[in-house]
Amino acid sequence: MSVVDSVKVVVLLFVAAIMQVSIFAQVHILGGMPDVLLVMLVAVALLRGSVVGALGGFFAGLLVDTATLGQLGLTSLVLTIAGYWIGRYGETTGRDRFHAPFLSVAVVTILYSVGLLLVHFVLGERAPAGAMFRGLLPAIALNLIFTAPVYALVRRLLRPFDRSDLATEVQLLG
Amino acid sequence: MAPPNRTARVAVLGSSVQRSRSKKHAAGRARNAVLRRLILAMLVIAALALLTVSFRSPTSGVLHDVQGTGATALRPFQIAAGRVARPFRDAYGYFQGLAGAKSENTKLKRELRTVRAQLANNDAGALRAAELERLLHFEGSPSYPQDFRAVNTSVISFPNGPFGQQVGIAVGSSSGIGLNSTLVSADGLLGRVTNVSKSTAVATLITDPDSAVAAVDVKTGVRGIIKPGQGTTLILDRVSKEKKVRKGDVIVTQGTRDRRYPDLYPYGIPIGVVLNTGTSDIASFLTVQVQPFAQFDSLDSVAALVATKRTPKRP
Numbered sequence: 001m002s003v004v005d006s007v008k009v010v011v012l013l014f015v016a017a018i019m020q021v022s023i024f025a026q027v028h029i030l031g032g033m034p035d036v037l038l039v040m041l042v043a044v045a046l047l048r049g050s051v052v053g054a055l056g057g058f059f060a061g062l063l064v065d066t067a068t069l070g071q072l073g074l075t076s077l078v079l080t081i082a083g084y085w086i087g088r089y090g091e092t093t094g095r096d097r098f099h100a101p102f103l104s105v106a107v108v109t110i111l112y113s114v115g116l117l118l119v120h121f122v123l124g125e126r127a128p129a130g131a132m133f134r135g136l137l138p139a140i141a142l143n144l145i146f147t148a149p150v151y152a153l154v155r156r157l158l159r160p161f162d163r164s165d166l167a168t169e170v171q172l173l174g
Numbered sequence: 175m176a177p178p179n180r181t182a183r184v185a186v187l188g189s190s191v192q193r194s195r196s197k198k199h200a201a202g203r204a205r206n207a208v209l210r211r212l213i214l215a216m217l218v219i220a221a222l223a224l225l226t227v228s229f230r231s232p233t234s235g236v237l238h239d240v241q242g243t244g245a246t247a248l249r250p251f252q253i254a255a256g257r258v259a260r261p262f263r264d265a266y267g268y269f270q271g272l273a274g275a276k277s278e279n280t281k282l283k284r285e286l287r288t289v290r291a292q293l294a295n296n297d298a299g300a301l302r303a304a305e306l307e308r309l310l311h312f313e314g315s316p317s318y319p320q321d322f323r324a325v326n327t328s329v330i331s332f333p334n335g336p337f338g339q340q341v342g343i344a345v346g347s348s349s350g351i352g353l354n355s356t357l358v359s360a361d362g363l364l365g366r367v368t369n370v371s372k373s374t375a376v377a378t379l380i381t382d383p384d385s386a387v388a389a390v391d392v393k394t395g396v397r398g399i400i401k402p403g404q405g406t407t408l409i410l411d412r413v414s415k416e417k418k419v420r421k422g423d424v425i426v427t428q429g430t431r432d433r434r435y436p437d438l439y440p441y442g443i444p445i446g447v448v449l450n451t452g453t454s455d456i457a458s459f460l461t462v463q464v465q466p467f468a469q470f471d472s473l474d475s476v477a478a479l480v481a482t483k484r485t486p487k488r489p
Binding site: 033051064067071072120 | 244
């Protein structure tokens, strides 16, 4: 990935993280809250692969934990894994599929929420599973609404790799 | 039956299959896979290390200072984002308010009549209380609001999910804010500061599952503990079934302190109004549902209280 692309990814995730903690964290619709940062990370990871996804997740998580003076590393841990996993999906089966961003956002929203719940539980903190699951469906719906515009923006800024650049799997000859 | 006449097309993973790229390319891909996993492992270990250090000392230490510096650096961006969003939020609030404006107007007019009558009684009572305190040479704790300096500020981060009811505010220790400083809005009690850096702080709201506020019914003197309830409501807990609490009673902070939190919640900060009460044969306490005065879902400008009068220490 070029330096220009790296700068673009950093700026996109920075803006998304600031918007998430300052604006979208206050938006509650039917008990759900949109997570623009997660949607942005999914878009970046799908277009730039697992390593960028993991690094982006770590960076975005650090920003969120720093801005909210929360426990450092908590959001980073979950977003790193989410970014890596979506990146792998983008590198393999999700490549060039129209539904890939939508499917990824829906699945990652569930896994991210469950992941946070687990980490809080392991740390011995309050982990209200009921409240989390009640808000899950509206959160998925809200994130899916944001998916199309966010993915379009990221795709415009980060040009998808040419097919020939991507690793090909084993081919049959003869 | 004729034998199947197929050409020997070897399975994908067969030994004689030819690959599209050279062995060198395959080795490069394997190396990339190892590198990719190595990066993931390093990031996960780094996150776990940060989490461990942060968990062990959440409000002090080098990492906390670094985090505070980072939060200070991010503060202008958060404030800018809040300002950009404010017109949209105001417009949403305006249209939402229009929906129930007429019925709310009628309700408020009714409340205003009641409050006016109460105000006259309260003024008379306050005059007598001041005289009695002077006669008795009564030395009390700092009382709200006259013995507190309000540090007005804006909210720069909001609760992120159901796991914690915490907000970030744009002032910190440089403005006199300390741990357990009380946070209020124009409407009533919001919570207390639980993490502070030089120029930002985090306050835990009274809607947090771990929050407990000693409170009193100003009309009947019944005491209890305010805890989060269902939805946006609160519960006045630990109220004996023999006590009388009526719908419409105002609940304020009780102002008691303990050894750990000497400055916790001064007396008299409005918390909310009793919505309804209930009980059952098997319950030990009354169930008192309280509607908070503060609008927790639309916080914008808030004030952190700094005592201007010395707080008496526990013996």
